[in-house]
Each structure stands twice: as C-alpha cells, then as structure tokens.
Amino acid sequence: MIEGRAAVPAEGTRFGALDGWRGICALLVVCFHAPVTGFAEHSPFVRNAFLFVDFFFVLSGFVIAHAFFDRLKETKAAGRFLLSRLFRVYPLHLFMLALYVAVECAIFVAKGPGEAFHGGTSIEALVVNLLMLQSLGLLDTLTWNYPSWSISAELVAYACFALVVVTVPRLMLPLCGLVVLLALPVIAAVKGHMDVSSDLGWLRCLVGFAIGVLLRRAVWHEPERAKAKRYPASWTLTEIAAVLLVFVFVSELGGTVLTVAAPLVFGLALYVFAHEGGAISRALTSRPIAFLGTISYSIYMTHAFVIDRFHNAASVAGRLVGRNMFVEAAFDRELIATPGWMGSLLLVAMIAATIFFSAVTYRFVETPGMALGRRFMAKRQSAAAADRTVAAA
Numbered sequence: 001m002i003e004g005r006a007a008v009p010a011e012g013t014r015f016g017a018l019d020g021w022r023g024i025c026a027l028l029v030v031c032f033h034a035p036v037t038g039f040a041e042h043s044p045f046v047r048n049a050f051l052f053v054d055f056f057f058v059l060s061g062f063v064i065a066h067a068f069f070d071r072l073k074e075t076k077a078a079g080r081f082l083l084s085r086l087f088r089v090y091p092l093h094l095f096m097l098a099l100y101v102a103v104e105c106a107i108f109v110a111k112g113p114g115e116a117f118h119g120g121t122s123i124e125a126l127v128v129n130l131l132m133l134q135s136l137g138l139l140d141t142l143t144w145n146y147p148s149w150s151i152s153a154e155l156v157a158y159a160c161f162a163l164v165v166v167t168v169p170r171l172m173l174p175l176c177g178l179v180v181l182l183a184l185p186v187i188a189a190v191k192g193h194m195d196v197s198s199d200l201g202w203l204r205c206l207v208g209f210a211i212g213v214l215l216r217r218a219v220w221h222e223p224e225r226a227k228a229k230r231y232p233a234s235w236t237l238t239e240i241a242a243v244l245l246v247f248v249f250v251s252e253l254g255g256t257v258l259t260v261a262a263p264l265v266f267g268l269a270l271y272v273f274a275h276e277g278g279a280i281s282r283a284l285t286s287r288p289i290a291f292l293g294t295i296s297y298s299i300y301m302t303h304a305f306v307i308d309r310f311h312n313a314a315s316v317a318g319r320l321v322g323r324n325m326f327v328e329a330a331f332d333r334e335l336i337a338t339p340g341w342m343g344s345l346l347l348v349a350m351i352a353a354t355i356f357f358s359a360v361t362y363r364f365v366e367t368p369g370m371a372l373g374r375r376f377m378a379k380r381q382s383a384a385a386a387d388r389t390v391a392a393a
Contacts (some may be wrong), residue, residue, distance in 0.1 A: 017273045020061040020284030023292025025052040035335045036349050038343025048254025050195055055266040057205045061212020073169045076161040085158045087373025089151050092301050095365045096145045135201030142198050147304050149197045153205030173218055176210035183207045184260045193257035209261040215271055228277030235277030297357035306354045322389040
C-alpha cells in the first residue's frame with residue numbers, strides 16, 4: 001500500500017511491522033533510482049530493487065481487503081470508497097507535478113521553448129498524468145514524476161476491487177485467483193520480466209493486489225497473530241528465512257523472467273510478517289522505522305524530484321570545474337561519477353535529503369490533503385442525509 005499506513009483503526013488492527021517494511025522498501029526504491037557509482041551500481045540487490053514496487057501492490061491488496069471488504073459489501077458505497085482513495089493519493093501527486101512544471105517553466109525561460117515541454121515532460125504527458133492514466137499504455141515511456149505510474153495503477157486496482165465487492169462479492173476469491181493465473185503468464189510472454197510500468201503497469205499492480213486480497217480473505221486470520229506471539233523464537237527464525245528468501249530472489253533472479261514470481265514471493269513474506277511474532281517484527285515497529293513507514297508515500301513520490309536536483313547540481317559543478325561529471329552505465333543510464341566510496345556517500349546524501357523533504361511534504365501536503373478529503377466526505381454525507389430527510393417529509 002504505497003499511499004497509506006498498514007493501519008486500520010476501524011477494524012481494530014494495526015500492522016506495524018508491515019508499516020515498517022513499507023518504509024524500508026520505499027528507501028530501496030530510492031537506492032535503485034539513485035544515479036551514483038559505487039555500492040548502488042554494483043549491488044545486484046539494489047540494481048533489482050524495482051521489484052519492491054510489487055511488495056507495495058501486495059500490501060495494498062491485503063490492507064484494503066482488511067479495511068474495506070466487509071464495510072463496502074454492506075454499504076455498497078463504491079463511489080465514496082474511490083473518492084476517499086483519490087483524496088489520499090492525489091494531493092501529493094498534484095503537488096509534485098506542480099514542482100516539475102515549475103522547473104520546466106524555468107527551463108523554458110532560461111533556454112527557450114526548444115528545451116522545455118517535450119519528450120517525457122510534454123504537455124500531452126502532463127494531461128495524462130493529471131488524469132492519472134500513466135500506467136495504461138497511453139504513453140510509451142515514463143513521464144514527469146515517473147514513480148507516479150504505480151499510483152495510477154493502484155487506482156485501477158481500487159476500481160476493480162470496489163466493482164467486485166459491490167456487485168459479486170462471493171466471486172472475489174475466484175476472480176483474484178483467475179487474475180493471478182492469467183496475468184503472470186501474459187506479462188512473462190509479452191515482456192519477459194516484471195519491470196513493466198507505463199505499458200502493463202496496471203496489470204502488474206492488479207496481480208499483486210489480487211494476491212494481497214487472497215492472503216487476507218482466504219489465508220490470514222486475526223487469531224493467528226495472537227498465537228504467533230507465544231512462540232517468538234520460532235517466528236524469529238521464520239522471519240529470518242523470509243528475509244533471506246526475498247534477498248536471494250531479488251539478487252539472483254531480478255534480471256530474469258522469473259521476476260514475474262515477485263508478487264508470490266512478497267506475498268509469502270507479507271504473510272509471515274503480518275503475524276508480528278518475531279524479533280524482526282519488533283524491530284520494524286521501532287520509532288525510527290515506524291516514522292519511515294508513516295512518510296513512505298512521500299518518500300516514494302518525492303525521491304525522483306530530489307534525485308533530479310542532485311543531477312542538476314552535478315551538471316553545474318561539472319561546468320564550474322570544466323569536466324564531465326557523468327559516466328555511462330548499463331541500460332543507457334547516466335551516473336554521477338565519484339571516486340571510490342564517495343558514490344556511497346552521495347547515495348546517503350540523496351536518501352537523507354529525500355527523507356527530509358518527505359517529512360515536509362507529509363506534514364504540509366499529505367496530512368492537509370487527507371483532512372480535506374475527510375471534510376469533503378463528511379459534507380457529502382451530511383448533504384445526502386438532509387436530502388433523505390426532506391424526501392421522507
């Protein structure tokens with residue numbers, strides 16, 4: 001669940017360990033995108049960390065099913081559900097788009113129209129991003145704030161979830177199973193790997209989301225967590241095994257067609273940590289990691305902008321000292337060239353800057369956006385109640 005806590009106050013259950021994992025996975029995605037030499041360049045685990053987006057999708061299905069399945073089945077308020085989700089993700093998305101547009105306007109003024117608003121920052125792409133359609137294959141590349149493709153894909157999953165729960169809730173599990181069985185072979189056949197975003201990103205998300213729903217509705221049950229806490233040693237070993245499985249899978253298979261199994265691997269890890277029975281789970285609920293979980297959506301949505309500013313700074317520094325500050329790497333990727341350990345230090349600086357900026361956007365964009373959504377929904381509910389009263393009179 002990229003955009004929110006794995007906390008469900010209405011249901012009385014808080015998945016603190018999953019909150020912590022979401023924060024850590026968000027930082028791993030930052031490391032994956034960071035254009036630096038050194039550790040991040042040579043570590044296969046970091047190079048394949050794009051797969052942790054699939055963890056977000058599985059977590060999203062798990063938590064959304066936990067929080068909203070029964071409630072949505074009873075109320076049939078699909079529109080209200082989708083509107084609440086939109087208020088959760090859109091304010092920060094719009095804010096980041098505005099920052100990117102401001103930068104592009106500055107380029108337009110400084111360098112002229114030939115250098116701005118084209119390619120990945122075209123007006124056409126801006127419209128697609130404003131409409132949250134960037135995962136549906138309308139564009140052949142990632143554009144503007146490129147990580148936001150996954151939020152577009154999440155909205156597709158939310159809509160499908162609401163439609164099924166409101167119309168045919170008994171078919172939820174068979175339909176989720178069908179999605180997994182059909183979609184994974186399609187992605188493998190069409191792309192040959194799981195690194196899809198602007199083309200089949202919506203289908204990638206739907207698979208992970210479906211696995212999360214299956215885990216919550218068919219496998220995981222609340223009493224299991226209370227039982228798990230009675231056997232901390234056994235669950236600590238189980239958690240260690242789950243972490244090792246994820247590490248080996250991402251490191252060794254992240255460049256192969258077997259990446260299509262990522263939602264299944266992350267689903268298993270999520271199931272283990274949803275029990276919160278071991279020592280790693282307790283560490284994941286510590287205050288620093290819990291804070292990362294709280295601001296994880298901001299981390300995910302702001303890190304590309306922060307990284308771009310580091311890239312700009314390197315370009316300026318290169319002109320000042322009269323040398324090229326970049327080197328070409330695999331996959332036509334341009335890295336900021338630094339000697340030895342300086343690359344790792346630069347990565348730490350990028351992570352620190354992202355966390356700082358994310359704390360600011362969480363406080364001044366995300367939180368007010370959520371409050372605005374609650375007020376708007378309350379007004380709609382009050383208006384609907386008043387209309388019913390008038391009709392009854």
